[in-house]
Amino acid sequence: MAILNCENLSFAYDGRTVLEDVNFSLNAGDYLCVVGENGSGKSTLIKGLLGLKAPRSGSITFGEGLKSTEIGYLPQQTQLQRDFPASVWEVVLSGCLNGLDRRLMYNKADRERARMNMERMGIEDIRDKSYQELSGGQQQRVLLARALCATKKLLLLDEPVTGLDPIATGEMYNLIKLVNLCDNITVIMVSHDIHEAVRYATRILHLGHRQLFCGSSAEYKESDLARRFLGGNRI
Template sequence: MAILTAKNLAVGYEKQPVLKDINFKIESGDYFCIVGENGSGKTTLMKTILGLLPPVEGSIEVGQGLMKNQIGYLPQQSDVQRDFPATVYEIVLSGCQNSLKGFFYSKTQKKMALENIEKMGISHLKNKCYRQLSGGQQQRVLLARALCATTKVLLLDEPVAGLDPNVTKEMYELIGQLNSQGLTVIMISHDLENVKKYATAIFDVNKLDDIKTSDEIQSSKEVGAC
């Protein structure tokens, strides 16, 4: 069974669809990219997948024992969030909140936070204030935080937005490494050229009946179009 399936799904607000007739399956280990123009409904779809919004029609089904509170999520940041006055360690540890029992984090959760900080290459920033970091460093912190919530599925909403080209490349490579280690990645992006380098499937919200597979993506690279 697929880890996540959309069936005749419509998403939107107050029962008014922004997107409809959505059908796809995401298998464990996929790098599934949702692409489309700004304002096309990608983030609304992502919020519906997360359970933050109810479907207008149809359904999102999870499989393989996945619970929606076990999905790691890296949202787009607002200016207020970028100025958040907490340390790197505190922010990463907060990713364990969904599994928190009682009022205090366990030794296992604290260890996990430190391991994910190290995995993201930001151990030297552990005690730094988040708002003092660069955009790329902040994204690594949020990625470490998301990893504290999951060992299965990672949802990323425009994870390279506002980053310079070198940092963008680093972030894509980092996410690709996580996927190669078995983590299922679902990513929203309008950056089709970079997405094609990593994705196993591309779902264009403007072409709902045209999900490209890894073979088709590779073929499109060879002819220079997607």
């Protein structure tokens, strides 16, 4: 059964359509990479999936008991956050927010979940460090741990490796793949880096104001679209 199904989805800002004809579905355990040029509608699709922007038409349905508030989201970082005084622990724990429901404070189970996800990301030793003093790669791992606290099924990553050095980028991709394989968490990742995208993802969604391609990454590699997008070079 599909964990996510988008049908005839379209989005508009002030009556101007920015994205249309989006039709795809994902199964549990899929790793989908959303590619396309700047302004092709990638971020709009993300906002739609998170319920932050209502579609103009079409529908988004979640399966397997997933709710739109149970998506582990890793947003693009803002300058504001980079110098925010917060410890690693505080940031990761705030991922348990959607589990609070009517409770006011985090309980033991929430704290255990935060601790476990820090362990998974290998950041327990910097638990009490300040978020603003971390390297870019460490900050992304903290945000990934927070995203994992918010979900058991679906991760949504918006340009997770932007601004990272090559080593941190590789580590980040490996961590994401690990979570995808070991915990069977479905991953949707928006990326500029198409070469890495086809290497790690199992499925590709190519947007350009509309859905240009959706299929397995093996098929995508063979498509004319990929060749054009890469400037004539085969991957």
